Each structure stands twice: as C-alpha cells, then as structure tokens.
Amino acid sequence: MFSKDGTTKDIKTPRICDVVWHNGEFIKWSDARVHVMSHVLHYGSSVFEGIRCYSTKRGPAIFRLREHMQRFLNSAKIYRMDHPWTLDQLCDAAIDISRRSEMDQCYIRPILFRSLDEEHPAFGVNPFPNPLACYIGAWDWGKYLGDEAIERGVDVCVSTWNRLTPNSMPAMAKSGANYMNSQLIKMEALLNGFAEGIALDDRGYVSEGSGENIFLVTGDVVLTPPLSSSILPGITRDSVIQICHELGITIKERTIQRAALYVADEVFFSGTAAEITPIRSVDRITVGQGGRGPITEKIQKVFFEITKGERTAPGDWLTYINESAQTSPDRNGHAAGKLNATGTVEAPAELKMSV
Numbered sequence: 101m102f103s104k105d106g107t108t109k110d111i112k113t114p115r116i117c118d119v120v121w122h123n124g125e126f127i128k129w130s131d132a133r134v135h136v137m138s139h140v141l142h143y144g145s146s147v148f149e150g151i152r153c154y155s156t157k158r159g160p161a162i163f164r165l166r167e168h169m170q171r172f173l174n175s176a177k178i179y180r181m182d183h184p185w186t187l188d189q190l191c192d193a194a195i196d197i198s199r200r201s202e203m204d205q206c207y208i209r210p211i212l213f214r215s216l217d218e219e220h221p222a223f224g225v226n227p228f229p230n231p232l233a234c235y236i237g238a239w240d241w242g243k244y245l246g247d248e249a250i251e252r253g254v255d256v257c258v259s260t261w262n263r264l265t266p267n268s269m270p271a272m273a274k275s276g277a278n279y280m281n282s283q284l285i286k287m288e289a290l291l292n293g294f295a296e297g298i299a300l301d302d303r304g305y306v307s308e309g310s311g312e313n314i315f316l317v318t319g320d321v322v323l324t325p326p327l328s329s330s331i332l333p334g335i336t337r338d339s340v341i342q343i344c345h346e347l348g349i350t351i352k353e354r355t356i357q358r359a360a361l362y363v364a365d366e367v368f369f370s371g372t373a374a375e376i377t378p379i380r381s382v383d384r385i386t387v388g389q390g391g392r393g394p395i396t397e398k399i400q401k402v403f404f405e406i407t408k409g410e411r412t413a414p415g416d417w418l419t420y421i422n423e424s425a426q427t428s429p430d431r432n433g434h435a436a437g438k439l440n441a442t443g444t445v446e447a448p449a450e451l452k453m454s455v
C-alpha cells in the first residue's frame with residue numbers, strides 16, 4: 101500500500117461531486133478557483149473540517165454534522181475570521197451538497213480562508229484586509245490508511261517532529277497551517293516505510309498522529325491524551341469516549357509517555373478519515389499480539405454499526421440527508437453533543453469526563 105519513497109497515494113478518490121458550495125451558492129467544480137496571490141497560499145490562513153457522510157439503509161447520513169460545524173466555527177473564531185455564516189446555514193449547506201453529490205457516501209470538506217481582493221490587493225502578513233471565502237466540496241473517500249488496515253492494523257513510528265506547542269499554534273483549531281506540521285510527520289513516516297507517525301507534544305508526552313487522535317489499552321482500561329497534549333479535539337475521539345461509557349469500558353484522559361506505546365496491550369487511531377484503525381507496531385516493536393486487539397475490535401464494531409445506522413448512537417449522531425427538511429438534528433430540538441468553549445465535545449451529564 102505504501103511505497104518506500106512515500107509517493108504511493110494513500111487513498112483512492114474515485115468520485116468527486118461536480119459542484120462546490122461557495123458563499124451560499126453552488127458553482128461548478130471547475131470554477132472553484134483562487135488567485136495565486138491569495139493570502140491563504142502564502143500565509144496558511146485557512147480553517148477547515150472533514151466530515152463523513154455514510155451509506156445507511158435510510159440513505160446517506162452525515163456523522164456528527166453539528167459538532168463538526170461547531171468546531172469549524174470555533175477554529176474561525178480563534179483566528180478572528182469574522183464571517184457571516186451560522187451553524188444552521190453551514191449544516192444546511194453540507195446536507196445540500198451531499199444531496200447534490202448523489203453519492204451514497206462521501207467526505208465533506210468545508211474550508212474558510214483569507215483570499216484576495218483583486219481590485220484592492222493586500223500582500224502583507226496582516227490578514228484583516230483580505231476578504232474571506234467559504235467553500236464546501238465533497239468526494240468519495242475510501243479507507244484513509246488502507247482497506248486492510250481496519251482489520252489488520254498499521255505499522256507506525258514515533259516522529260522526530262513534535263506537535264505544536266499550545267502557545268505557538270493552537271492544535272485545537274483545525275487550521276490549514278497546522279497541517280504543515282502534520283505533513284512533516286507524515287512524510288517522515290512514509291519515507292521510513294511506516295503508514296503513519298505519532299507526534300509527541302513539546303514536553304515529550306504522546307500527542308496524536310498526523311491526522312488522528314490516539315488511544316492505548318492497558319488491561320481493561322482505555323487511555324487517551326488530554327487536550328493539553330496539543331491534540332485536535334477529535335469528534336471521533338469523543339465518539340470513542342462515549343462508546344466506551346456505553347459499553348462500560350473504563351476510559352481515562354492521561355498524559356502518556358512514549359514508552360507506554362510499546363508496552364500497551366492495544367493501540368489505535370481515531371479520526372474522521374482513519375475512523376478506528378488498530379496499530380500493530382510502533383517503531384517496529386509489536387503492540388500486544390500484533391494485530392487488532394479485542395477491545396479495539398469491540399469499540400470499532402459499535403462505531404461502524406452506529407455509522408451504518410444499525411445501532412442507536414449515544415446522541416443524535418446521524419443526519420439522514422433525504423429525511424431532514426434541510427436541517428440537521430439539533431434544529432429539531434434533539435440533543436446532539438455540543439462543543440464547549442474549550443473545544444471539548446459536551447456529552448450528556450452522565451457521560452461527561454474531565455479534560
């Protein structure tokens with residue numbers, strides 16, 4: 101799957117939605133272009149999201165749409181991006197593009213960035229003179245770390261690159277610029293023959309993968325690094341936490357030493373793209389039995405049953421795009437999880453855990 105020189109594409113992209121949502125309207129895919137002098141290209145000034153729409157018996161369903169769009173708004177707020185879009189409008193736009201894509205499953209990519217006013221261009225670092233542009237595209241994305249990875253697991257390394265320090269680049273914002281750090285981690289891993297890299301935080305504690313959160317299983321306890329380890333507050337991470345609560349599995353947020361990765365019984369990634377992917381080795385040290393462990397399998401099974409609409413989720417996690425009148429669950433008064441001010445997803449009271 102992954103070539104030694106790192107050039108192998110890690111994902112198949114067979115189908116792309118031929119329209120793109122732009123500032124409230126749909127435009128052709130081929131018209132969704134930016135000027136090369138746009139602020140975002142030079143200074144990394146974008147925030148974005150990655151959301152999956154799953155195939156279910158009731159038609160396509162978007163997974164945790166409101167939570168993703170709330171994180172999108174939080175990222176924009178952190179970067180002082182003063183845009184007019186509301187949570188409901190963005191959710192409706194995502195539903196709309198999923199419908200227009202006519203795909204039974206897709207990956208939805210909202211992005212908000214500083215562009216260029218061609219009549220009054222501004223070229224400096226100061227982002228404020230540059231107009232904001234918001235787009236949402238969609239395509240069909242396969243298994244991020246390969247089809248077989250979900251069952252057999254992946255071989256990963258600890259990166260020589262650290263994750264961002266909290267007061268340099270906020271990891272809790274999903275900004276385009278953060279992904280330069282992710283690219284360093286990913287390229288190093290691929291070039292050394294690994295599927296993915298795990299970054300440590302600036303203190304040397306385990307943080308996350310280049311595009312995934314991480315969980316360890318020791319005995320019957322599941323551990324995951326806290327937000328203070330410079331992680332993105334993952335929506336899948338929150339889903340895993342809530343699934344563990346539902347299954348009666350003890351889950352704790354803890355700072356985790358690198359060496360704990362080597363001696364854990366099981367390790368797995370979580371993320372919208374990677375979903376729940378077992379890790380079978382770290383730095384060529386076999387994790388547990390070297391495949392998907394029983395607790396990972398249990399959590400993964402429940403996660404996939406929920407995303408397929410075959411099992412009731414702990415909250416209103418699925419927005420069925422052909423059933424909703426242009427509206428996502430929370431608008432109907434249901435209790436979808438909410439991202440609180442610190443970027444942690446707020447679970448119902450009985451599921452809440454400290455960060």
Ligand SMILES: Cc1ncc(COP(=O)(O)O)c(C=O)c1O
Nearest residue numbers: 311312313332334335336371372
């Ligand atoms: C750096 C990073 N951490 C964690 C995640 C997982 O977040 P989520 O589960 O919300 O997709 C992602 C993926 O978006 C990511 O890019």
